[in-house]
Each structure stands twice: as structure tokens, then as C-alpha cells.
Amino acid sequence: MVNENIPSGLVEASTVRSACRLSVRLDTGLARTEALAMPTSAWQAHFNTGYHNGGWQAVALRESRAAALAIAPGDHALETYFDNATLSACPAIAQLVKQIPCPLKSVRLMRLASGGIISEHVDPGVSLESGEVRLHIVLDTDEHTHFYVAQQ
Numbered sequence: 488m489v490n491e492n493i494p495s496g497l498v499e500a501s502t503v504r505s506a507c508r509l510s511v512r513l514d515t516g517l518a519r520t521e522a523l524a525m526p527t528s529a530w531q532a533h534f535n536t537g538y539h540n541g542g543w544q545a546v547a548l549r550e551s552r553a554a555a556l557a558i559a560p561g562d563h564a565l566e567t568y569f570d571n572a573t574l575s576a577c578p579a580i581a582q583l584v585k586q587i588p589c590p591l592k593s594v595r596l597m598r599l600a601s602g603g604i605i606s607e608h609v610d611p612g613v614s615l616e617s618g619e620v621r622l623h624i625v626l627d628t629d630e631h632t633h634f635y636v637a638q639q
Contacts, residue, residue: 507615509622513586517579519626523559529573530598531558538608542600547595548574548584560593562612568592587622596626607613 496526525546533543536554551567554560574594576580584594599605613619623634 488627511586511588513624515583515624515626518577518583518602521577521579522563522598522626525596533597534559537606539599540603542603543605544598544600546573546596548596550579551593558595559596561578563592565590565592571593583624584590589619592619599632601631607638608610 529546530578531546532537533545545558548558549568551561551563551569552569553563557571565615569593570581570584574584580596584591610621613621625634
């Protein structure tokens with residue numbers, strides 16, 4: 488059973504326990520342009536170094552006042568999260584984020600350097616059943632990038 492915090496119709500009926508496809512379509516063209524123009528100084532190395540071989544970076548767009556690190560999503564109350572100045576400076580990304588029809592906690596841009604690998608991992612406490620999910624919306628990729636969920 489899907490938690491009542493997830494709006495009905497947000498996910499397709501044919502969900503896999505660990506992944507599902509959004510039933511809404513998002514136009515990512517202008518958001519991609521803004522993400523690619525993000526200055527190098529805005530990007531921070533991903534905090535969980537045990538999950539990658541280097542080159543995994545993030546920019547916080549929505550963060551929690553309770554978090555020790557802006558790019559760390561944390562397990563904080565929804566009301567502690569806010570849109571930060573970086574999101575405000577990116578109108579196309581902000582518009583894309585507004586199209587997601589559910590309450591949002593952490594929102595980040597993430598990138599992986601060429602040849603980078605993010606190891607298989609599980610984000611504790613994140614599932615449809617618990618009412619909290621991670622959305623991965625691809626803005627830029629190439630044919631050499633492979634994204635697996637539950638070994639698929």
C-alpha cells in the first residue's frame with residue numbers, strides 16, 4: 488500500500504517496490520541549460536565518499552535549516568526545508584521543481600564526472616511505503632551513462 492503522503496496519480500500503477508516512473512511529464516530543456524551553466528564554485532563534493540569513486544558533486548537548491556551540510560538531505564521535518572538563493576537564481580529549474588505535485592524536502596542538482604561510478608546503495612527510510620521517495624530527473628546524460636535501480 489502506498490503511503491497517503493504520496494498524491495494519488497503521481498506514480499503509474501505498475502510500480503516496482505524500489506522504483507517507479509512518474510506519471511507527469513517534465514520539460515527539462517531550459518533547466519538543463521541552467522544546470523550546465525552552474526559555476527564550478529557552486530558544486531560541492533558529495534559527502535558520502537563510500538558510495539562513489541570521486542567526481543560525484545551536488546548543489547543544494549532546497550535545504551533544511553536543521554542540516555549540518557546544505558547538500559545532505561537528512562531526516563528533518565518538512566517545515567525546516569526552504570528554497571535557497573541558488574534555486575531562486577535558476578528560474579527554469581525553479582519552474583521544473585514547482586511542477587512536482589508533492590511536498591518537497593531536499594532538492595539538489597547532482598553530477599558525476601566522466602568515468603565516475605556511484606556504487607549500489609540504499610537510502611535508509613526512503614520508500615513509497617514510508618511516504619518519502621527520491622526522484623532522479625535526468626537533465627543531461629550520454630550513451631556511456633548507466634543508471635540501475637534494483638539491478639535493473
